[in-house]
Amino acid sequence: xxxxxxxxxxxxxTLGEHLEQRGVxxxxxxxxxxxxxxILGLSSAFTPRMAEALQQLKRPTVIWLQLQECTGCVESxxxxxxxxxxxxxxxxxxxxxxxxxxxxxxxxxxxxxxASMEQNAGSYLLVVTGSIPLADGGIYTTIGGRTAQTIIEExxxxxxxxxxxxxxxxxxxVQAARPNPTGAVGVDQIITDKPVVxxxxxxxxxxxxxxxxxxxxTFGRIPDLDHDRRPLFAYGAxxxxxxxxxxxxxxxxxxxxxxxxxxRRGWCLYKVGCKGPATFSPCPIxxxxxxxxxxxxxxxxxxxxxxxxxxxxxxxxxxxxxDVAGFGIERxxxxxxxxxxxxxxxxxxxxxxxTGVHRVRQRRALPVLDQPPQGKEGDRG
Amino acid sequence: xxxxKVVVDPITRIEGHLRIEVQAEDGRIADAWATSTxxxxxxxxxxxxDPRDAWAFTQRICxxxxxxxxxxxxxxxxxxxxIRIPPNANIIRNMIHGMQFVxxxxxxxxxxxxxxxxDVVSALSADPAGTARIARQVSPWPNNSxxxxxxxxxxxxxxxxxGQLGIFTNGYWGHPAYKxxxxxxxxxxxxxxxxxxxxxxxxxxxxxxxxxxxxxxxxVGGMASAINLEDTATINAERLTDIxxxxxxxxxxxxxxxWPDLLAxxxxxxxxxxxxxxxxxxxxxxxxxERDVRDVDSLYFPRGIILGKNLEEVWPYDHEKxxxxxxxxxxxxxxxxxxxxxxxxxxxxxxxxxxEPPWEFLQDHDKYTWMKAPRYEGRPMEVGxxxxxxxxxxxxxxxxxxxxxxxxxxLQVGPSALFSTLGRTxxxxxxxxxxxxxxxxxxxxxxxxxxxxxxxxxxxxKWDPRTWPATSQGYGYLDAPRGALGHWVQIANGKISRYQCxxxxxxxxxxxxxxxxMGPYEASLVDNHPLVDPERPIEILRTIHSFDPCxxxxxxxxxxxxxxxxxxxxx
Numbered sequence: 001x002x003x004x005x006x007x008x009x010x011x012x013x014t015l016g017e018h019l020e021q022r023g024v025x026x027x028x029x030x031x032x033x034x035x036x037x038x039i040l041g042l043s044s045a046f047t048p049r050m051a052e053a054l055q056q057l058k059r060p061t062v063i064w065l066q067l068q069e070c071t072g073c074v075e076s077x078x079x080x081x082x083x084x085x086x087x088x089x090x091x092x093x094x095x096x097x098x099x100x101x102x103x104x105x106x107x108x109x110x111x112x113x114x115a116s117m118e119q120n121a122g123s124y125l126l127v128v129t130g131s132i133p134l135a136d137g138g139i140y141t142t143i144g145g146r147t148a149q150t151i152i153e154e155x156x157x158x159x160x161x162x163x164x165x166x167x168x169x170x171x172x173x174v175q176a177a178r179p180n181p182t183g184a185v186g187v188d189q190i191i192t193d194k195p196v197v198x199x200x201x202x203x204x205x206x207x208x209x210x211x212x213x214x215x216x217x218t219f220g221r222i223p224d225l226d227h228d229r230r231p232l233f234a235y236g237a238x239x240x241x242x243x244x245x246x247x248x249x250x251x252x253x254x255x256x257x258x259x260x261x262x263x264r265r266g267w268c269l270y271k272v273g274c275k276g277p278a279t280f281s282p283c284p285i286x287x288x289x290x291x292x293x294x295x296x297x298x299x300x301x302x303x304x305x306x307x308x309x310x311x312x313x314x315x316x317x318x319x320x321x322x323d324v325a326g327f328g329i330e331r332x333x334x335x336x337x338x339x340x341x342x343x344x345x346x347x348x349x350x351x352x353x354x355t356g357v358h359r360v361r362q363r364r365a366l367p368v369l370d371q372p373p374q375g376k377e378g379d380r381g
Numbered sequence: 382x383x384x385x386k387v388v389v390d391p392i393t394r395i396e397g398h399l400r401i402e403v404q405a406e407d408g409r410i411a412d413a414w415a416t417s418t419x420x421x422x423x424x425x426x427x428x429x430x431d432p433r434d435a436w437a438f439t440q441r442i443c444x445x446x447x448x449x450x451x452x453x454x455x456x457x458x459x460x461x462x463x464i465r466i467p468p469n470a471n472i473i474r475n476m477i478h479g480m481q482f483v484x485x486x487x488x489x490x491x492x493x494x495x496x497x498x499x500d501v502v503s504a505l506s507a508d509p510a511g512t513a514r515i516a517r518q519v520s521p522w523p524n525n526s527x528x529x530x531x532x533x534x535x536x537x538x539x540x541x542x543x544g545q546l547g548i549f550t551n552g553y554w555g556h557p558a559y560k561x562x563x564x565x566x567x568x569x570x571x572x573x574x575x576x577x578x579x580x581x582x583x584x585x586x587x588x589x590x591x592x593x594x595x596x597x598x599x600x601v602g603g604m605a606s607a608i609n610l611e612d613t614a615t616i617n618a619e620r621l622t623d624i625x626x627x628x629x630x631x632x633x634x635x636x637x638x639x640w641p642d643l644l645a646x647x648x649x650x651x652x653x654x655x656x657x658x659x660x661x662x663x664x665x666x667x668x669x670x671e672r673d674v675r676d677v678d679s680l681y682f683p684r685g686i687i688l689g690k691n692l693e694e695v696w697p698y699d700h701e702k703x704x705x706x707x708x709x710x711x712x713x714x715x716x717x718x719x720x721x722x723x724x725x726x727x728x729x730x731x732x733x734x735x736x737e738p739p740w741e742f743l744q745d746h747d748k749y750t751w752m753k754a755p756r757y758e759g760r761p762m763e764v765g766x767x768x769x770x771x772x773x774x775x776x777x778x779x780x781x782x783x784x785x786x787x788x789x790x791x792l793q794v795g796p797s798a799l800f801s802t803l804g805r806t807x808x809x810x811x812x813x814x815x816x817x818x819x820x821x822x823x824x825x826x827x828x829x830x831x832x833x834x835x836x837x838x839x840x841x842x843k844w845d846p847r848t849w850p851a852t853s854q855g856y857g858y859l860d861a862p863r864g865a866l867g868h869w870v871q872i873a874n875g876k877i878s879r880y881q882c883x884x885x886x887x888x889x890x891x892x893x894x895x896x897x898x899m900g901p902y903e904a905s906l907v908d909n910h911p912l913v914d915p916e917r918p919i920e921i922l923r924t925i926h927s928f929d930p931c932x933x934x935x936x937x938x939x940x941x942x943x944x945x946x947x948x949x950x951x952x
Contacts (some may be wrong), residue, residue: 042809061545070445070933071396077579078488079594094545099393103496103552104388105922112550133420139733140751142418143398144390165542174423174441181422181731182950203444203595245614258600259839263607266614288593292585292623295592297614300605303598304435310437316431 028102034293040215040223040233053218060217061124064098065155067148068141068175068184069130073166073203074100079289080206093125093213112146117158125216126159127209128152131172135183143276149212156191161222165209167202167305170228188229195222198229202305204363205286208234212310217363228308239276239302242284245269263299273318275304384411389914390418392925395443397932399890401921405912407410410921413899414744415890417752417932420711427880433601433844434874439868439882440596443934447483447595448587449861450868450934452880456674456867457599461621461855465673470603472827473590475669476624477597479584479820481524483631485862486766486813487639489929491569494806497923498646500559500716501549501567505541507563509534516568518576519641522573533571554916560649566819566841569646572638583631589620603839608831611895626826626927632817637920643810644791647655647803654794657802657924659905660761663687663768664888666867668697668860669819680821682812682860685772686757690800692775698757698854700867703883706754709747709892711735719895721756724869724881725854729753754891754900756881764864764888765928767817770808771799781832784811802905805927846875863887863931884934 033051037044066074095101096110096116104112130148133140138147138353156162164187167173172184188196199209212231215223223231240246246269248254253270255262270277279302283294295302304314383791385848390400400416435458440451445727447730452474459466504719505539509530516525540546561569578758584594590606591597609615666679667684669707677684687696704721707714713732714720722728734748743749754761762768773781788807798804843849849872857868864885891900899907911920 031573062408068421070444072447073443073593075444075447079584095547096545096550098548099391099398101492102393103501104548104550105391105393106918107916108551109393115550136733137737139730139735140420141398142424142738145388145400145738147738150739174426174438175421176428179425179439181425182420184421202441202808203594237883238715255670257839257841257844258605259603259607259837259841263605264609264615264836265612266607283593289588290581291583292588293592295598296591298588298592298598298606299615300592300598300600311426315434317434317437333631381474 019299031102040211042233043050044148050218051272052377053220060093061116061120061123061211062093062127063113063120063155064095064127064129064277065152066126067130067168068182068293069168071129073101073129074098076203077165077206078210081209084350087181090165096120096124106144113155115156121158123160123208124158125213126155126162128162129165130301131168131175131184131186133175133182133184135181140182140184152187152190156194159194161216162187162191162194162196163199163209164196164229165199165210165308166204167200170198170200171308174311176309196229197222197225197231200228200230200235200308201281202308202310205234205288207286208282226280231307232276234282234286235280235306237285238278239279239284239296240280242257243276243283243296245296247301248301266299269296269299269301272301273316273320275307275310275314275317275321276302277321278314279304281306292350385915386744387912387918387921388742389918389921390416392922392930393925394496395930396443396920399925399930399932400667400743401906401925403740403906403912403921404744405915408711408911408913410906410912412744413903414749415752415900415902416743416750417886418942419589419892419932420751422503422731422932424560424729424880424882425601427877430877431846431875432461432870432877434452435870435877435880436599436601437825439880440599442884444595444884444932445931446485446861448478448597448638449859449866450884451476451597451599453696453857453859453861453866453868453882455538455599455857456859456896457855457857457870458872459674459855460857460919461853461870461872462601462849463841463842464602466603466840467835468672469608469676469827469830470837470838470840471670472670472830473604473606474599475592475671475821476628476820476827477691478589479669479823480583480627480631480860481814482816482913483635483745483820484580484666486809487576487635488580489809489862489926490643490806491573491641493929494926495569495573495646496552497926498650499536499561499566500556501552501566501570501848502541502554503563504566504570505538506536507567509567511564512567512947513570513675515561515564515645515947520637521780522637522641524571530571532565533574534567537570552918556914556917556919558911558913558923559722561646565645565649568644572642573575575638576634579630583627584633586624587611587782589616589624594653594948600839602844603837603880605839608836608839612724625824628817628820631820633726635813635817639654640810640814643807647792647807650803650830651792651794651798652918653923654798654801656791656843656911657805657905657927658690658800658897658908659901661688661690661800662756662757662762663759663771664698664762664764664768664856664865665869666860666865667772667774668702668769670815680771683707683773683776683778685776686762686844687768687771687775688760690797692771692796695772695775700858702758703867704756704759705887706756706894708895710750710753711748712753721894724867724883725871726870726878727881751889752849752887752890752892752900754894755888756891756894759895759896761891761898761904762888764885765805766809766812766862767805768864769860772813772940780815781811781852784814796930802924802927809929849875852878863929864888864935884931886928886931886934887930890930890932902930 141148171186176184253267304310384404392399398419404412436454438449438455512530513527587594587597667680669681674681854871869881
C-alpha cells in the first residue's frame with residue numbers, strides 16, 4: 001500500500017485529478033467507494049459523500065514508528081488485500097519514515113523524520129507498531145541512542161491522530177505478558193491528549209488498517225470506537241456470533257480432539273479451546289491474505305489475539321472456556337447483542353465531532369471470562 | 382592518520398533495531414561494534430506456561446521469519462515429550478517453512494538489500510529499450526518489453542518530480558559506489574514493484590494450512606488443518622489446486638526474475654567478492670527433514686561445520702558444545718562474566734551498565750549490546766545461507782554443487798569468492814532456487830500420501846499432560862532463512878520450567894567474547910572493507926544487509942533464578 005506508485009500523487013494535485021491522470025474512470029472509482037463504504041459498515045448513501053471527500057484530498061503524510069516489536073504488523077500490511085484501486089488510493093500517502101522500507105539509514109533517516117515532523121506539524125498521521133518499554137529509564141528499546149518513549153512523545157506532539165497498529169502498540173502484547181520484564185505499555189498509555197485508534201490483533205488484518213485510514217481521510221475524523229478504542233466497523237462483533245461453525249456449536253457438534261472425525265467435518269472447535277466466544281474481531285468477515293482463509297477456517301481454535309492481555313487471559317490456549325457452554329450461552333448471547341446495539345446507538349449520537357472518540361463507551365457485555373464458572377459444560381456432542 | 386568514529390543507527394531495511402559503530406581510517410574500516418538496542422525478555426515470560434502454548438509465544442519473537450520460532454518450539458516440545466508427528470504433518474511443515482524461505486529471501490533481495498546496489502534515481506535516465514534488451518537476454522519473463530519498462534520509468538519520473546520522495550528520501554543516490562548502468566537500475570526497480578505483488582500471493586500457502594500470515598497457527602503433535610477431500614472446511618481438491626498453483630508461480634518468479642536479476646547485478650559488483658568475509662567459520666544445523674525430524678540423514682540441507690574456510694573438511698555438530706558468553710553484553714551471570722553457559726544451564730539477568738540515553742557512542746564502553754555471544758567450542762560462527770551452502774557444497778550435495786559451480790562460472794570468479802559479502806547474497810539466491818524446486822516434490826509427496834489413503838495430520842497419544850513424565854527436556858533445531866536456530870525447553874509437572882533460544886542473529890550479531898574475538902558482523906566489517914564517505918555509509922549497509930539481520934530474534938533472556946510466572950488460567 002505504501003510503495004512508490006505507478007503514477008505518484010504529486011503535491012498540489014487533488015485525488016480526483018490524480019486518478020484521472022492514472023486512467024481511473026469515475027465509474028471504477030465509485031465502485032471502489034461503494035466497496036469501502038460497505039467494509040466500514042456504512043449505509044450506501046454515504047458512497048457519494050466518500051467519493052466527494054476522497055476526490056478533494058491532498059496527499060497526506062504518514063510517519064510510521066516501529067518501537068518494541070517483531071515487525072509482524074509491518075509484514076501484515078505488506079499483504080494488504082484491497083481491490084487494486086484500493087491499493088491505488090492508499091499507496092498515495094507520503095510515507096516519510098518507515099524503517100523496514102526506507103532507503104536511508106542512520107543520520108540520514110533521522111533527518112528525514114525531523115524534517116517531516118517540522119514540515120507537517122499538526123497534520124500528519126502517526127502510525128505506531130510496537131510497545132514502549134518504560135522500566136529502567138526506557139533502556140530496553142533505543143533508536144539512534146534515544147529511548148522509544150522519548151521518540152514517541154516527540155512524534156506524538158505534532159500528530160493529527162494516532163493509529164496504534166497491532167497488539168504491541170495496543171497493550172504491549174507478548175512482552176507485556178506476566179511478568180512484563182521490560183515494563184512494556186501500549187501507545188494510549190503515552191499519548192493521552194489526542195485521538196488514538198487501536199487496530200487490535202497479533203498481527204491485525206491489513207485491511208483493517210487501510211480502511212481506518214480511508215475513514216479518516218474521507219470523514220476527517222477517526223471511526224467510532226469501542227471501549228478499548230477499536231473501530232466498531234471491524235471489532236464490533238464477536239467471532240462466535242459470526243462464525244460459520246456456529247451452527248455446529250448450536251447443534252452440539254464439537255471437535256473432541258484434533259484430527260478426529262469431527263475435525264475432518266469442520267465442526268466447532270470450542271471444546272479444544274476456541275476463544276471465539278470472548279473475542280471481538282473481523283477475522284471471519286474480512287478473512288486473511290486476500291480472503292484466503294482464517295484461523296478457525298484452517299482448523300485451529302481462535303487464540304483471542306484482538307483482546308487486551310490475551311497472553312494472560314486466554315491461556316492455556318487449548319483449555320476450553322468453562323462457562324461458555326450449553327444453553328446458558330444462548331441467553332448470554334442475547335444479552336450481549338442487546339448491549340452492543342445500545343452502545344452503537346449511543347455512539348452514533350456522539351460522533352458528530354472528532355473528539356467523540358474520547359467518549360469511551362462502556363460495553364457491558366464483555367469477555368465472559370470475568371464471570372465465575374457456572375454449571376456443567378454442555379456436552380451434547 | 383586519525384581514526385574517525387562513525388555511527389549508523391538506525392540500520393534500516395532490517396527486522397528490528399540495530400546500531401553499528403565503526404572507526405574509519407583512510408577510506409577503510411579499522412574497527413567495528415554491533416549493538417542490538419532492543420530487549421523483550423520473552424523467555425522469562427515462558428516460565429510456568431503450558432508447553433503446548435509455547436509455539437505461539439516464541440513465534441512472536443519475530444514476525445518476518447514468522448514460522449521458524451514456532452516450528453523450533455514444536456520440535457523442542459515434541460523432543461521432550463517423545464512425540465512423533467505423522468508424515469503428512471511433516472510435509473505440511475516443510476511446505477510452510479519452504480515457502481517462508483522462498484518468499485522471505487525474495488523480499489530481502491528486492492526490498493531490503495537492493496537499494497544498496499541499485500540507484501533508483503539513475504533509473505530515470507535509462508533507455509527502456511535497452512532495459513528490455515538486457516532483460517530478454519537473461520530471462521523469458523513475459524514483462525520484458527520496452528513498453529513495460531517505459532511505463533515504470535514514467536511512474537518513477539512523476540514520483541521524483543513530485544518532490545515528496547517518501548521512503549526514498551535521503552537515500553545515498555549518486556554515491557560513487559553505485560555501479561549499475563541506468564538500464565539495469567530500471568530493471569531492478571521494475572522488479573522491486575513486481576515482487577511486492579508476488580510475495581502477497583505465494584504466502585497464502587501459510588493461510589491455507591495455518592489460517593493467516595504473519596503468524597500462522599501450529600499444533601504440538603502435528604497440524605490442525607485436517608484433510609478430507611469430501612468436505613468444504615478442510616484440505617480438499619480446491620485447496621490443493623490453489624497450493625499447487627502458488628508453488629508453480631513461486632518457482633517461475635524465482636527462476637525467471639530473482640535469480641537472473643541477482644546474477645546480472647552481481648556481475649557489476651565483483652569487487653565485493655573480496656570484501657566482508659569475516660570469521661571464516663560456518664555452522665549449519667541442517668533443515669527440511671524428509672523423514673522424522675530426529676533422522677538427520679534425511680535433511681535436505683545437511684548439518685555440519687566448516688572451520689577456517691576449509692572446504693575439504695566438514696565437522697559434525699553437537700549442540701552440547703554451544704556456550705553463551707556475556708563479557709560484553711548487558712547481563713550478569715551467577716558465576717561471573719567469564720564463564721560460558723550451555724542453554725541447559727542458561728541464566729541471564731539483564732543488567733544495563735551503558736550510558737544514560739541519549740548517547741553518542743557506545744564503543745568506548747566495555748559492555749555495549751543486548752546480544753549475548755554464542756560460541757561453538759570457543760569459536761564465533763557465521764550462520765545463514767552461506768553457511769548452509771558451504772556445508773552442503775563440502776558435503777557433496779549435488780544440486781548445491783551444480784548451482785554454485787554455475788554461479789562462479791557465470792561471474793568468472795573462483796571458490797574463494799564465496800567467503801564475502803557478495804558470496805552471502807549469492808548463496809541466498811542459490812538456496813531459494815533449490816527450495817522453489819523442492820516445494821514441488823513435497824507437494825507431490827503430499828498428494829501421493831493422500832491418494833494412498835493417509836489423511837492423518839495429528840498424533841494424539843501424548844496430547845494429554847497426564848501422559849507426560851514428571852520432568853523432561855527437549856532440544857529443537859531448525860535452520861531458518863537467517864541461519865541456525867535452537868530452542869531448549871525444560872518441562873516440570875506439565876509446565877515450562879526453563880526455556881532458552883539461541884538464534885541466527887545472536888550468532889551473527891554477537892559482540893566480542895572474553896578472548897576478544899569479534900562476532901561475524903563485526904569481523905566482516907573489518908575484513909578488507911571500504912568506507913569512502915562516513916556521512917553516506919552505503920558500504921556498511923551492503924555487508925550488514927548481506928546477513929539479513931533479524932534483531933528481535935537475537936535478543937532473549939532466561940532468568941535462571943526461577944521467577945516462575947503465576948499459573949495463568951481461564952477462570
